[in-house]
Amino acid sequence: MxxxxxxxxxxxxxxxxxxxxxxxxRYLRYRSNARTFVRHWATQEDFEELEEIFKDNIKKR
Known part of the structure; x- marks a missing residue:
């Protein structure tokens, strides 16, 4: 053993x-998963979509 x-x-x-x-x-798990996805698997299309999401989110704040 x-x-x-x-x-x-x-x-x-x-x-x-x-x-x-x-x-x-849950927050820490989601944040970790997002970072791993962006660092290792995200495509250019994913980056563009995420950029739009971030821009929209910033406007709302």
Whole structure:
């Protein structure tokens, strides 16, 4: 059996934080997914579409 790098106490603390902060956890997951997509898989067409979304969003603020 392989040894885990994270202590049992740390795993419990992480689980508790995730249970107490579901919206923050979701936000961080979505942000990470978006960044990964843009860095590794986005095409020129994707960039153009995202640019339009950003421009529209900035106008609304």
């Amino acid at each position: 392989t040894e885990k790098k994270t202590s049992e106490a740390q795993r419990r603390a992480t689980k508790k934080w995730e249970e107490n902060n579901p919206e923050r956890k």
